[in-house]
Amino acid sequence: MKPYIFLFIASIVWMGCSKDETPNFQENKLAPLSIEFDNIVGNMNLQLNTGEYTNSSGEKFSLSLLQYYISNIEVQKADGSIYTVPQDSSYFLIKEADPLTRFAKVKVPEGEYTSLRFVLGVDSLRSTMDISRRTGVLAPGGGMDDGMYWGWNSGYIFFKMEGLSSAAPVDPSGQHKFRYHIGGFGGYSAPTINNIKTITIDLRAGGVAKVRTGRESNVHLMIDIAKFFDHTTKVSIANNPTVMFSTYSTLVANNFFGMFRHDHTEN
Amino acid sequence: MKKAILIITCIALLASCSKEVVDKMFSFTQPANFPVATYHFNTNEITKAKFELGRKLFYEPRLSRDNTVSCGTCHIQSAGFTHHGHDVSHGIDDRLGSRNSPPIMNLAWRTSFFWDGGVFDLDLQPVAPIINPVEMDETMDNVLAKLRAHPTYPSLFEQAFGTKDINEERFLKSLSQFMVMLVSDQSKYDQVKRHEGATFTASEQAGYELFLQHCNTCHREPLFTDESFRNNGIGIGPNNDEGRYLVTLNPADRYKFKVPSLRNLSYTAPYMHDGRFLNLQGVLEHYANGVKEVAGLDPLLEHGIPLTPAAQQQLIDFLKTLNDESFIKNPLFAEQ
Known part of the structure; x- marks a missing residue:
């Protein structure tokens, strides 16, 4: 009996909440908000193939591929009220090699937003939906190289990064290549790893987003790959040149929380 | 003029109908x-x-x-x-x-x-x-x-x-x-079960009873699989394929594989996830005498499946009734 009572109370509370939220937003007055994903490595701008970087393990590396999903974007006002972008319009694949994908552009009600929340990856519900609900960037369109989908183990690769490093052992193709393909939505019929990470960004220090019609507020984020290699776990290329669907990937995915930083907002 | 319109309308209706009728006639049929x-x-x-x-x-x-x-x-x-x-x-x-x-x-x-x-x-x-x-x-x-x-x-x-x-x-x-x-639902087994006139021979019937006794838990009729993942004691293959573990990362799932259906076995040799058994005799010999006591072995197979050569033959006779030539x-x- 108890769980039902809890659910009942929870649903009342939830209903109460959502009722309170509505008047804060004029959903018929939507205006553009842009979120810019500017990939960097430490103090340097990220340049695919040509840039040379060193991680905290002292390993020199370059990057040949970097792409990741951003989804389920929410914005929050100073009073705590939250607006969730309609989910069908809230999936983005950021590809370092394609400058056009650098911005996640959404529409939110006019207003001032003090924080921002999004998922790095693809939520589990969408990961199990009918193929008709996985269009655009969610269509399993790529192949082994640039694809963001595991065909053999149905699910999206949330974050894919590859590059060269003398610290990596020679692979069958003769290259000193490292490969990080991080995904895992928790499993469909049996529970398994869940690397879906919700990132929250406080905009107050770097500048709140003032969203209004006729303007495009742009929240400029820096995504620091140096933190991928060292935040809560120090990831060494020599020790872990390939991380894909494995329990170790959950440690790597926790480093995602350190990668995102708000630089400034252009209103 | 009116007549012409009527006729055209009729034809149009008929045309749209017939396409729908054809599509309706062509559908998935649920076997009884x-x-x-x-x-x-x-x-x-x-x-x-x-x-x-x-x-x-x-x-x-x-x-x-x-x-x-x-x-x-x-x-x-x-x-x-x-x-x-x-x-x-x-x-x-x-x-x-x-x-x-x-x-x-x-x-x-x-x-x-x-x-x-x-x-x-x-x-x-x-x-x-x-x-x-x-x-x-x-x-x-x-x-x-x-x-x-x-x-x-x-x-x-x-x-x-x-x-x-x-x-x-x-x-x-x-x-x-x-x-x-x-x-695939037109095997002799299906015809027997649906009372369509076919009957098992004495050996097939004996094999069916052995099947119900020893195999039906995992290879559950009428689809002849319970869709579960199990370690049937064949031992680790040369490529160390860890099976279901690769999907769940649950150590208990190491070396487990999907229970395959037993239908159409005569056409689908070799058997097991790595095709190690060339024929059904080899498979039954494994269950009778070859089950390895490996970690994660399915509890149902702890003692193998005691089957005399005669019983193995009866079982094979039954399994052949699952072939669907049509x-x-x-x-x-x-x-x-």
């Missing part, structure tokens, strides 16, 4: 002795045009990088849609896979796909062989590009979906249409 199919027909209703498009795609080598390998390459109808005679399949450039090609039949009742169950929706299944470097080594984008540039596919998609626009969803759902229609010869399922 099977449980209700679990495939989501509500999001992919069977039509003749979609099925025929799916069939053409199934036999389409353009799905592979160099246009040499189709689904039908490793799933041959006469072999119960397996790669008969191959322990593991060879795909593009004769690259070898790591597992035995499973039969494509009665997929409308499957809840997961592949030996490790890594795919949970039939619509998503074809992506795996297409992008696998040792199978078709292609990208989905390239496959769609090839189909769009093809002289007939755009119009076939238009007939099936009302639009020439070829996308992932329509491509994958067509393939699913063909695959879910591959229903299925492997049905022209509807063949490359046209």
